[in-house]
Amino acid sequence: MDFSYNQTSLFLQPFHYYILINIYKNIEINISTPIEERNILELLKNCEMNSTIIVSNLNVFGRTIETILEIVRFLLTNKIRIIIVEQNLDLIDDQDMLTQMILGVISMTIGLEKELMSLRTKEALSAKKLNGISLGKPKGTIQKSKFDLQRGKIEELLAVGLSVRKISKLLGYNNHIGLNNYVKKRNIKINLKST
Numbered sequence: 001m002d003f004s005y006n007q008t009s010l011f012l013q014p015f016h017y018y019i020l021i022n023i024y025k026n027i028e029i030n031i032s033t034p035i036e037e038r039n040i041l042e043l044l045k046n047c048e049m050n051s052t053i054i055v056s057n058l059n060v061f062g063r064t065i066e067t068i069l070e071i072v073r074f075l076l077t078n079k080i081r082i083i084i085v086e087q088n089l090d091l092i093d094d095q096d097m098l099t100q101m102i103l104g105v106i107s108m109t110i111g112l113e114k115e116l117m118s119l120r121t122k123e124a125l126s127a128k129k130l131n132g133i134s135l136g137k138p139k140g141t142i143q144k145s146k147f148d149l150q151r152g153k154i155e156e157l158l159a160v161g162l163s164v165r166k167i168s169k170l171l172g173y174n175n176h177i178g179l180n181n182y183v184k185k186r187n188i189k190i191n192l193k194s195t
Contacts, residue, residue: 040071052081058089065113069106076103147173147182154179155188 040061047053053075055061061071075082076094083090091099125135137143147154150171157167164183168176183189 044071044074047075047078047080049079050081052083054083054085056084057086058084065106065110069103069110072106073103142185145182147179151188154183158183158189 058068058072061068072082072091073094076091076099079093081090081092089102091102093099094103128135153171154167157170158164162170164180165176168174168179171179173179
């Protein structure tokens with residue numbers, strides 16, 4: 001993505017375009033994953049007050065509408081003007097009525113996007129259910145647990161004859177029920193008796 005900003009203005013007159021741009025910095029940022037989206041902060045740090053950013057499209061600011069809105073608001077509150085060429089928009093500052101209206105529409109779009117995403121997810125899950133596919137993890141699946149780190153110590157204390165409640169207090173866990181479920185699911189007590 002190619003960003004450039006200046007500290008002079010873009011003068012537009014009917015039928016004639018006079019562009020006076022002094023580009024101080026031309027910043028190129030590649031964004032191909034959501035993690036790399038943070039690279040946009042490099043642009044924000046390099047922008048000075050009363051600068052102008054010229055972008056081809058608002059999509060260059062992020063992959064989601066929420067990210068785009070957050071970045072645009074940040075720039076406008078820092079008195080950085082944004083010119084969007086493809087949409088023919090000139091966002092002057094956060095006090096401008098047209099800019100406020102555009103940001104309001106973008107905000108409403110965020111809410112709509114979240115609702116549509118939720119609706120699509122619910123529809124996909126119900127369609128899978130109707131096709132007989134069971135949702136969630138299969139029964140009996142054993143996942144990683146916070147108790148795995150101290151399994152040896154837990155087995156050792158159980159072998160000595162301490163209760164699960166006392167072991168959880170001794171190891172600093174607030175809730176003994178979680179430890180009890182851990183011991184039962186992994187058959188730790190049964191395995192200790194058989195050895």
